[in-house]
Amino acid sequence: MPITFTLNGKPVSLDIDPDMPLLWAIRDEVGLTGSKFGCGMAQCGACTMHVDGEPVRACSMPVGSIEGQRVTTIEGLQGKVAQAVQAAWVKHEVAQCGYCQSGQVMSAVALLSGNRKPTDADIDQAMNGNLCRCATYVRIRAAIHDAAKTMRA
Amino acid sequence: MTAQQPIQTSRRRFLQGASAAAGLLVGFHIVPGGKALAATAKAPVALNAFLRIAPDGIVTIYSKHVEMGQGSYTGLATILAEELDADWSKVRATGAPADAKLYANLAFGMQGTGGSTAIANSYDQLRQAGATARAMLVQAAAEIWKVPAAEISVAKGVVTHGPSGRKAGFGELAERAAQQTPPANVQLKDPTRFSLIGKQVQRLDARAKANGTAEFTIDVKLPGMLTALLARPPRFGGKVKSLDATAAKAVPGVMGVVQVPGGVAVIAKGFWAANKGREALQVEWDFSNAENRGSEEILTAYRALAQQPGRPARRDGDADTALAKAAKRIEASYDFPYLAHAPMEPLDCVVQLSPAGCEIWAGDQFQTVDQANTAHVLGIKPEQVKINTLFAGGSFGRRANMQSDFVVEAVQIAKAFGGNAPIRLLWTREDDIRGGYYRPLYHHRLAAALDDKGELVGWQHRIVGQSIMGGTAMEAVMVKDGIDATSVEGASNLPYAIPNLAVELHTTKAGIPVLWWRSVGSTHTAFATELFLDEVAATTKQDPLTLRRKLLAKHPRHLGVLNLAAEKAGWGKPLPKGWGRGIAVHESFNSFVAEVAEISVQPDGSWRVERVVAAVDCGRAINPGIIRAQVEGAIGYGLSAALYGAITLENGEVQQSNFHDYESLRIDRMPKVEVHIVPSTEKPTGIGEPGLPPIAPAVASALMAVTGQRFRSLPLPDKVKQA
Numbered sequence: 030m031p032i033t034f035t036l037n038g039k040p041v042s043l044d045i046d047p048d049m050p051l052l053w054a055i056r057d058e059v060g061l062t063g064s065k066f067g068c069g070m071a072q073c074g075a076c077t078m079h080v081d082g083e084p085v086r087a088c089s090m091p092v093g094s095i096e097g098q099r100v101t102t103i104e105g106l107q108g109k110v111a112q113a114v115q116a117a118w119v120k121h122e123v124a125q126c127g128y129c130q131s132g133q134v135m136s137a138v139a140l141l142s143g144n145r146k147p148t149d150a151d152i153d154q155a156m157n158g159n160l161c162r163c164a165t166y167v168r169i170r171a172a173i174h175d176a177a178k179t180m181r182a
Numbered sequence: 183m184t185a186q187q188p189i190q191t192s193r194r195r196f197l198q199g200a201s202a203a204a205g206l207l208v209g210f211h212i213v214p215g216g217k218a219l220a221a222t223a224k225a226p227v228a229l230n231a232f233l234r235i236a237p238d239g240i241v242t243i244y245s246k247h248v249e250m251g252q253g254s255y256t257g258l259a260t261i262l263a264e265e266l267d268a269d270w271s272k273v274r275a276t277g278a279p280a281d282a283k284l285y286a287n288l289a290f291g292m293q294g295t296g297g298s299t300a301i302a303n304s305y306d307q308l309r310q311a312g313a314t315a316r317a318m319l320v321q322a323a324a325e326i327w328k329v330p331a332a333e334i335s336v337a338k339g340v341v342t343h344g345p346s347g348r349k350a351g352f353g354e355l356a357e358r359a360a361q362q363t364p365p366a367n368v369q370l371k372d373p374t375r376f377s378l379i380g381k382q383v384q385r386l387d388a389r390a391k392a393n394g395t396a397e398f399t400i401d402v403k404l405p406g407m408l409t410a411l412l413a414r415p416p417r418f419g420g421k422v423k424s425l426d427a428t429a430a431k432a433v434p435g436v437m438g439v440v441q442v443p444g445g446v447a448v449i450a451k452g453f454w455a456a457n458k459g460r461e462a463l464q465v466e467w468d469f470s471n472a473e474n475r476g477s478e479e480i481l482t483a484y485r486a487l488a489q490q491p492g493r494p495a496r497r498d499g500d501a502d503t504a505l506a507k508a509a510k511r512i513e514a515s516y517d518f519p520y521l522a523h524a525p526m527e528p529l530d531c532v533v534q535l536s537p538a539g540c541e542i543w544a545g546d547q548f549q550t551v552d553q554a555n556t557a558h559v560l561g562i563k564p565e566q567v568k569i570n571t572l573f574a575g576g577s578f579g580r581r582a583n584m585q586s587d588f589v590v591e592a593v594q595i596a597k598a599f600g601g602n603a604p605i606r607l608l609w610t611r612e613d614d615i616r617g618g619y620y621r622p623l624y625h626h627r628l629a630a631a632l633d634d635k636g637e638l639v640g641w642q643h644r645i646v647g648q649s650i651m652g653g654t655a656m657e658a659v660m661v662k663d664g665i666d667a668t669s670v671e672g673a674s675n676l677p678y679a680i681p682n683l684a685v686e687l688h689t690t691k692a693g694i695p696v697l698w699w700r701s702v703g704s705t706h707t708a709f710a711t712e713l714f715l716d717e718v719a720a721t722t723k724q725d726p727l728t729l730r731r732k733l734l735a736k737h738p739r740h741l742g743v744l745n746l747a748a749e750k751a752g753w754g755k756p757l758p759k760g761w762g763r764g765i766a767v768h769e770s771f772n773s774f775v776a777e778v779a780e781i782s783v784q785p786d787g788s789w790r791v792e793r794v795v796a797a798v799d800c801g802r803a804i805n806p807g808i809i810r811a812q813v814e815g816a817i818g819y820g821l822s823a824a825l826y827g828a829i830t831l832e833n834g835e836v837q838q839s840n841f842h843d844y845e846s847l848r849i850d851r852m853p854k855v856e857v858h859i860v861p862s863t864e865k866p867t868g869i870g871e872p873g874l875p876p877i878a879p880a881v882a883s884a885l886m887a888v889t890g891q892r893f894r895s896l897p898l899p900d901k902v903k904q905a
Binding site (some may be wrong): 046048049050054056057058060062063064065066067068069070072073075102103104106115116118119122123124125126127128129130131134152153156157159160162163164165166167168169171 | 249250252253382385387388389390391392393394395396398400401403409433451452453454483524525526527528539573575576577578584608610611612807811812814815816817818819821822840841842846847848849850852855
């Protein structure tokens, strides 16, 4: 039986193995490749998407488990928070290799959607699941604070 | 791949190459929005091998160096755009095709990226390329306007004839400019007139990497493309003894199972089916020629070797006699584990075979080597191997492989599958962590001789470990008199004024593939030398900074960064209880970096790095923002290794598999970082790697200052003694 959910605001129906991780369903079946594969066991966060607004590690979530839910990927990000975060990412030149950054941005948007003035400890907690081997963390932190400031202005 | 080789520029080469580059214009380029656009009907025009100009004035730079995060696209474009007087908002960059005649790294003599050479080897070449193209635009305008070229000026992408007020954009002049004969001599700018170099220009890839549109190898889509995963032997050197692929072939979506020299590949429609298919394989392995030792056994053998003299890598005075006559001797040994690079994008490669040859998509770091190895597998000529170099999701050395391991695997699989479909080979994280090509395991043994006044008069340093270059095509160049330069770099060029100094090397054999890892030999030599010097300072009750200043009197660039870092960090100023500072200075890839680490130790012995102050001298700073980013990143990457990094083996099997047991630094452990750049008019040198070597010794030195404990291996312990 096909699995049906909403992807970036549009209905999607996929007739695939329900055990296939959401990440690979989106990448290989739908063809959206902004979300990345980094570990396959929810250790690195490169695959982070929003399911019903909450950040999830799509590499470890069976696509069958999201029936009827709303999935947002980096391609479908929109709104004031997303704009503030992405603008801050560009301004602070956060990315180096850039491979983890879709996931970083998704986690940062989720954080700022619920917390307009995060402390460093809030940032640590919200972003600790997102690895960056280029170690862009100094700029991730600065960009999140800056985006929060933009949103409050 | 050390940085000590001379850089030779060839002007003629890139000028000759203009037409060749023009032939490659149909393809893709990265625009700031990140979309890959097919070239438009009215094609851009190449003025030489390094740039083309579109009718709308967009200037696209061909980067001969892969963009793997180090900022090469932006840095190289900055150099060229400076001399071209381009409008930065109209500058783009894209990966150059594989063609060593045009795009050789002038430090290597082949096309490839590494050794922090991108800016250093390209600086003169791209200034020439930019200035030549600028002159051709001016000549074109002079022809069209029938005015003397001397009356024409160029600024921000606009060519102007002052007396008549006529103006034209680059796009309007490009076609006519391409018809000009490149001038033999061009005047380069006086650096005081630089408007892009040394300024904070916006990174070209920032936007695409913030909105998910940057294209990596894993994102490549080709019609009919299939995904391959390779089952590799669980011990290095293992071979397939028997294979039963029945269950794997029965997995829905699996299109084939092929055996290749490296193992057994499952080819499927998509990752998930390939993964399930691989799990269903029944493979029995033959370990008769495999490396079956564990890392403890290897280390034990190294420790025994270190008792014996090794091959001399440097000999000043007579260290043996100095040690024999010393009023006091200090001895210490240091251990370093194997390390995986673990770039965020696991290795991957897309291959399409055709009657004309082979086309590759990869975050390709060693184009010439990958062409040659691919050609060898397919029995074709290297120039029949077309490489599309995409963004690499990190590398840290891993994608520059003399065996082209991940490229060759993909080519072998595509060939074994009959060339019937484009093949996308993916590595999982487990494949990556267990896939070898590690920073070698090393053991160091150091001895220092102090005279009766406590002066450091002798230094003996023995290094034991595998050669990175040995057995590769680079052996002839990089291994001299049995000394692999990459095994001893950072130790054999120790800058400290010590009259009797010996550096010796034992090169070992082990069946574990090894490779350069960000900053190569300096990953271990900086730790051993800097921390051992701190032991000397502690023993003689000297301040580590004072001792270094004394021994570096003849090394102004070392001193420059050392003093700047110390000053900015407030060296000597009081710290809260349980806090401490450590300092380290190191030269690598012709750049000089000093770092001061501030750490805090909690009552339970747990500790963290609070703040790092770095000072760097990499010659003329092309893009200060990227330099700071690289140093911040190198500190973070080095901290990962210092806090957690270790690949260990038991009975030949790697014990780690993913980020849960091969941990990496997360945001909560990232210290505050300040980077200070020494103003310089020297030629620019590298910055991708040099920020790394000082961090681990600076941190360990700070821990030593707080606890009095000695730290002689990496990674550092989770808990230390309280002061």
